[in-house]
Amino acid sequence: MPSTLKDLGEFRLIDQLAKTVRMRPGVINGIGDDAAVLDIGHKDFLLLTTDMLVEGVHFLRNDPAIAIGHKAMACNLSDIAAMGGLPLFAVVSLGLVPALSVKFVQDLYKGMNRLAKRFHVAIVGGDTNRAQKVVINVGLLGKVEKNRVVTRSGAQKGDWIFLTGPLGRSLPSGRHLRFFPRVKEARFLVDHFQPNAMIDISDGLIADLGHILNKSGVGATLWEKFIPRTKGSSLSNAFYDGEDFELIFTLPEQKAKRLLARGPRRTMHFYPIGRIEGRPRQIFLFDRRGRKQSIDLKGFQHF
């Protein structure tokens, strides 16, 4: 029996914690998706999510504060996007070091506010505390029409698997501080195609596709040559690097063909990378020579 967090590993920790949680009426989808799906008797479902950024883990103190603020808001917007939803209101908790400059905090807010404004989101509250390392937590409330919500658990055999952008080296390239959350793409998809399953990539393609496979009880085959990579990224970078924040989604074949038939547009890109098929929780890869190999389900672990 592992006794420290380091021994246990994050996914198992979250699994254990989720089991201790009690449900109440109105919880359509609780812990274990990108955002909670809540029914308060309104025409839409509410979506609620939270993400914490810690200095030294998700950013460095001498990263530009505007970029840190951008990232703190962007991670949460990405979670709402992954459910097919629209973000509405944010609350911000800050742990701040007393020696920080006032400009640092103003820039943090500037970064958050600029991105929030792009998506018509208002920061409506917060909490400010003293801390020894900078910590930023954003909580985000959104909504989604009841017939448009997308979870991790709906992938079906025969679905095509898509990405919204190329993957790899988000951290070393600094893209993790600048990425643009795929809210527009997600809304386009639920408006016209209704994906069967969707998730954003925070822990790596294989790990996050793994979540869809686990929750949906299905397997996947990927084609190496179709997997879009950022400049300088290896296949391993594309598979296992964290913090890409692109969406993975699955569509039935007919809809997939219809999506691709609409041709490339300037502002939105969708890359088919494989199919839902084979044994549950197994990922196979056809490499560039057409050989089929089994893929490790390892990914970024916080501990």
Added chain:
Amino acid sequence: MPSTLKDLGEFRLIDQLAKTVRMRPGVINGIGDDAAVLDIGHKDFLLLTTDMLVEGVHFLRNDPAIAIGHKAMACNLSDIAAMGGLPLFAVVSLGLVPALSVKFVQDLYKGMNRLAKRFHVAIVGGDTNRAQKVVINVGLLGKVEKNRVVTRSGAQKGDWIFLTGPLGRSLPSGRHLRFFPRVKEARFLVDHFQPNAMIDISDGLIADLGHILNKSGVGATLWEKFIPRTKGSSLSNAFYDGEDFELIFTLPEQKAKRLLARGPRRTMHFYPIGRIEGRPRQIFLFDRRGRKQSIDLKGFQHF
């Protein structure tokens, strides 16, 4: 012009940040109250709040983890109570030190869940991260009937000022880890008396009463002999100690007398401590000898 957070002080920081925030339709009350009040076109207003606890500031690592979890949930419940609302759903972000025991985290959740359950609140999502100090952030979504919401800004001349419990020495006595948020009292009050203004005491009686006075543009007179204190607390403790988490509320005289006329009950207590009167933003005290003195508006500052 102050350039570090230490120079600036927290209230001014929050003021500055609030000014950078853009509004959007549906924000009835944004930054600067206990919780944000939001209108999404539902019959009730939504309430959204967030509170961060940082190791070494709000708790020590060897405090009982169940108590730390209790406090993390309780602070947020108290914010919803201060608006007259009902708490519904919580999301929890944790910054965890890898060397922590699994039991510590299980106990954290036990503390949060036990209290959440008392108020029919479900923890519906979370985020787990590595950190060098333990950080716990709870975001809480609640609701309140549109005609029952109470803010800081409605206090009227002639209102009586009440407390829900005795004050002082919450930190040294350990009460800050065990306090019970005044959700039931707040709901009783909005169901039967509709207070003009309400706030919970996190920064100290004088500082938090000061928020009501500022927002309402009124002043107050307090009677020393009526201010309930916890055992061993001086008047100064009752005035300036933080983290009491009792509610301050104001009622018109007629309602105040009606509240007092109902007599003491076993489970809820309401203490009249003074009146809304005099010049805006000024607090006077009648001491035990009947002398009137002006009170400093100082309180707990995080920086």
